[in-house]
Amino acid sequence: MSNRVQIFDTTLRDGEQVPGSQLTTEEKIVVASQLEKLGVDIIEAGFPVSSPGDFRSVVEISKAVREPVICALSRAVQGDIDAAADALQYARRKRIHTGIGSSDIHIEHKFATTREKILERAIAATRYAKSKVEDVEFYCEDAGRADLVFLAQLVEAVIGAGATVVNIPDTTGYCLPEEYGGKIKYIFENVSNIHKATISIHCHNDLGLATANSLAGINAGARQVEVTINGIGERAGNTSLEEVVMALKVHSELGLETGINTPYIFPTSQLVSKMMRMQVQANKAIVGRNAFAHSSGIHQDGHLKNNLNYEIMNPQDVGVDKSDIVLTARSGRHALKHRLELLGFSFDKTALDELYTRFLEVADLKKEVNDADLVDLARTAIPV
Numbered sequence: 001m002s003n004r005v006q007i008f009d010t011t012l013r014d015g016e017q018v019p020g021s022q023l024t025t026e027e028k029i030v031v032a033s034q035l036e037k038l039g040v041d042i043i044e045a046g047f048p049v050s051s052p053g054d055f056r057s058v059v060e061i062s063k064a065v066r067e068p069v070i071c072a073l074s075r076a077v078q079g080d081i082d083a084a085a086d087a088l089q090y091a092r093r094k095r096i097h098t099g100i101g102s103s104d105i106h107i108e109h110k111f112a113t114t115r116e117k118i119l120e121r122a123i124a125a126t127r128y129a130k131s132k133v134e135d136v137e138f139y140c141e142d143a144g145r146a147d148l149v150f151l152a153q154l155v156e157a158v159i160g161a162g163a164t165v166v167n168i169p170d171t172t173g174y175c176l177p178e179e180y181g182g183k184i185k186y187i188f189e190n191v192s193n194i195h196k197a198t199i200s201i202h203c204h205n206d207l208g209l210a211t212a213n214s215l216a217g218i219n220a221g222a223r224q225v226e227v228t229i230n231g232i233g234e235r236a237g238n239t240s241l242e243e244v245v246m247a248l249k250v251h252s253e254l255g256l257e258t259g260i261n262t263p264y265i266f267p268t269s270q271l272v273s274k275m276m277r278m279q280v281q282a283n284k285a286i287v288g289r290n291a292f293a294h295s296s297g298i299h300q301d302g303h304l305k306n307n308l309n310y311e312i313m314n315p316q317d318v319g320v321d322k323s324d325i326v327l328t329a330r331s332g333r334h335a336l337k338h339r340l341e342l343l344g345f346s347f348d349k350t351a352l353d354e355l356y357t358r359f360l361e362v363a364d365l366k367k368e369v370n371d372a373d374l375v376d377l378a379r380t381a382i383p384v
């Protein structure tokens, strides 16, 4: 089994479904070009049948971006597949992503049909998509809640019909990591033609488990993971690209790699946040404002002695200039001395002790003591 995990970015499709985050075609081209620099393997550029704007975006992204595979979404209906194939006409490397519900909940309450009819529609859609493009991905929607035996039957049927990739989405973010990893393992053990396709994972974050579930899926053998920048997406979002990529990089003992140029992670996060008008929460792993900020005295002291004490990755590895020592009322003398030295001031122990007392008075009044406050404080401590 390959040790390379393919990164399938769906920021411009599943991510863009967030209310208020819609982008124009021109904006989508900017994001897609950045994703290309970031090194993603596949860009899901849109759902062409859904609107003329989405169709146009897939056409223009296909012209502008040449390295990653460009993927277009479709339901398991001919009109959708036709629109996807037409929109992908200029793509150098193209993929149609088609699929249908696989859980009994979806089969009964969304499609009002039977498992047998779902199998027939899945096979027909895969064959039809295959008549249009070589690379066909099939999604088994709501696989997280699907019956395992039926799911394996469906996966076997669509691989038999020509699917090159089969996506096992936890559409509702329902699964626990062992459960989701167990599903992927079951598929590997019970689908006879599994070696002919790549298994892809696509997790939603309704229980905050999208990254954990994705890693469990990879551990069980999946070699494509579907992600978005900053984890944006429907409801609580999708798996974050930056979390999965850095988890695999930090845990190099797993022996798995991606093609991501990790120093592009932070700039890409900022770009997507600004263009999609979605603020990144301060404590967001990898890309949040506080991800490399140390604020308590004990942590600051430990960090200043050796950054390995409180950091498991270098900020530069993800495109962040440097770690931050935030001076607050919880900071200690060591951090204050360090910051003052960076600003050009040095004091003996007695002067520093005195300054530290005054620093705490200011810090108790303010959430954060900035450099201008420190310069004011330091000036008053210089003998005239």
Ligand code: KIV
Residues within 6 Å of the ligand: 014, 139, 140, 141, 142, 167, 169, 170, 171, 172, 202, 204
């Ligand atoms: O969450 C989901 O099931 C999806 C599919 C359309 C792939 O986004």
Ligand code: ZN
Residues within 6 Å of the ligand: 014, 169, 171, 202, 204, 238
């Ligand atoms: Zn999804």
